[in-house]
Amino acid sequence: MDWQGQKVAEQLMQIMLVVFAIAAFVTGYIAGSFELMMYVYAGGVVLTILTTIPNWPFFNRHPLKWLDPSEVEKHPKPQVTTSVSKKKPAKK
Amino acid sequence: MHSFSYRANALLTFSLTILALMCAMASLTDNFNSPSPTATVQILNVNRFQKRSNGDDEVAITLNISADLQSLFTWNTKQVFVFLAAEYTTPKNTLNQVSLWDRIIPTKEEAKFSVKPKNKYKFIDQGSNLRGRDFNMTLHWHVMPKTGKMFADKLVLPGFRLPESYSYR
Amino acid sequence: MGFIGDQIDSLKSLKVRQALEQVITLGMIVSSALIIWKFLMCVTGSESPVVVVLSESMEPAFQRGDILFLRMGEDPIRAGEIVVFNIDRREIPIVHRVIKVHERNDTKDIDVLTKGDNNDQDDRVLYAPGQQWLQHQHIMGRAVGFLPYVGYVTIIMTENPIIKYALIGALGLLAITSKD
Numbered sequence: 001m002d003w004q005g006q007k008v009a010e011q012l013m014q015i016m017l018v019v020f021a022i023a024a025f026v027t028g029y030i031a032g033s034f035e036l037m038m039y040v041y042a043g044g045v046v047l048t049i050l051t052t053i054p055n056w057p058f059f060n061r062h063p064l065k066w067l068d069p070s071e072v073e074k075h076p077k078p079q080v081t082t083s084v085s086k087k088k089p090a091k092k
Numbered sequence: 093m094h095s096f097s098y099r100a101n102a103l104l105t106f107s108l109t110i111l112a113l114m115c116a117m118a119s120l121t122d123n124f125n126s127p128s129p130t131a132t133v134q135i136l137n138v139n140r141f142q143k144r145s146n147g148d149d150e151v152a153i154t155l156n157i158s159a160d161l162q163s164l165f166t167w168n169t170k171q172v173f174v175f176l177a178a179e180y181t182t183p184k185n186t187l188n189q190v191s192l193w194d195r196i197i198p199t200k201e202e203a204k205f206s207v208k209p210k211n212k213y214k215f216i217d218q219g220s221n222l223r224g225r226d227f228n229m230t231l232h233w234h235v236m237p238k239t240g241k242m243f244a245d246k247l248v249l250p251g252f253r254l255p256e257s258y259s260y261r
Numbered sequence: 262m263g264f265i266g267d268q269i270d271s272l273k274s275l276k277v278r279q280a281l282e283q284v285i286t287l288g289m290i291v292s293s294a295l296i297i298w299k300f301l302m303c304v305t306g307s308e309s310p311v312v313v314v315l316s317e318s319m320e321p322a323f324q325r326g327d328i329l330f331l332r333m334g335e336d337p338i339r340a341g342e343i344v345v346f347n348i349d350r351r352e353i354p355i356v357h358r359v360i361k362v363h364e365r366n367d368t369k370d371i372d373v374l375t376k377g378d379n380n381d382q383d384d385r386v387l388y389a390p391g392q393q394w395l396q397h398q399h400i401m402g403r404a405v406g407f408l409p410y411v412g413y414v415t416i417i418m419t420e421n422p423i424i425k426y427a428l429i430g431a432l433g434l435l436a437i438t439s440k441d
Contacts, residue, residue: 029118189340
């Protein structure tokens with residue numbers, strides 16, 4: 001998942017859950033059934049899990065463009081190597 | 093940072109927070125319900141009226157209770173617990189509440205009923221004060237929600253009086 | 262090789278710092294839980310503001326694992342209320358409904374009799390030998406709110422200590438190793 005994808009996934013998760021919660025509450029209240037509210041919300045949670053948790057290709061449309069290693073050799077600065085090596089584990 | 097488990101954790105936390113919020117809101121909607129239950133209670137017969145060996149008065153009665161508690165039910169109601177209590181004051185006690193009968197109502201359909209039970213719990217006074225005693229019948233109900241706040245209220249039915257003398261067997 | 266040595270040193274110090282941070286985070290979680298608990302005690306005026314239902318004696322109102330919110334309050338105890346009481350020499354508090362109340366004229370002392378909705382008999386069999394009534398000092402609070410199922414975890418944990426320790430261990434490990 002790339003940076004853009006992470007942002008989208010997080011926002012999508014929150015929006016979907018809130019929308020489903022509102023929908024569940026309204027249907028449950030109108031139908032007068034607490035159980036119906038729970039089922040609608042449970043369905044919404046499952047759908048949200050399926051949409052936002054797996055690493056869909058949809059979330060990887062903006063891959064990072066890493067500098068070519070040859071670039072580093074052209075500008076041999078120690079700071080550059082450390083900052084790159086620190087960033088890498090943060091990617092995951 | 094943004095791994096599979098991180099996303100799963102965030103989703104779980106967020107969904108549970110919203111669930112708690114939904115339950116709280118469901119409990120709040122109960123406040124919009126303004127119930128208007130009705131009930132009538134009669135004493136059909138005083139079956140036995142005596143002094144126990146320790147000096148306390150005891151009465152056994154047959155009741156006739158009909159009530160319509162359907163308006164108490166909302167979408168967040170799990171059950172209604174209804175009970176009938178005799179309430180009276182004696183020289184020694186400012187308040188005596190003695191439950192005589194109770195019932196659990198699980199659905200709205202069963203909330204309109206008419207029964208003729210004997211007292212389910214013993215009607216015993218703390219002392220010997222029941223002869224000719226005026227008392228109120230109070231029909232109490234406790235609404236158990238599916239989640240959230242419990243509600244309770246009562247209907248006071250005054251004007252009951254016990255016999256002046258013990259019964260003979 | 263001085264450059265690599267520096268790197269390793271900085272990494273090491275980072276680890277120590279991180280570990281310390283984790284310990285502090287863990288301590289914060291524990292202390293904030295304690296603060297919430299004590300705060301609830303203050304607000305509700307009850308010794309244990311939240312209890313988990315352990316028995317089936319109040320079904321169908323309360324099932325095992327449901328959570329009750331308690332409040333003591335100034336109002337006198339009345340019939341129909343669900344109270345939590347503690348019998349002398351009995352460790353586990355009981356949650357039952359009040360069916361009889363006698364309030365004294367002069368001292369305002371109360372005598373209370375309770376019964377579980379699902380029980381056939383009143384609670385005199387549960388009280389201490391010879392005890393006929395509950396007094397005010399036995400009552401820890403009255404139930405005002407209700408949340409289903411949430412307390413079931415604690416029942417599982419008290420019944421299977423192994424799961425409890427496994428869970429605590431796993432959570433501790435997670436808190437220490439996670440790098441969020």
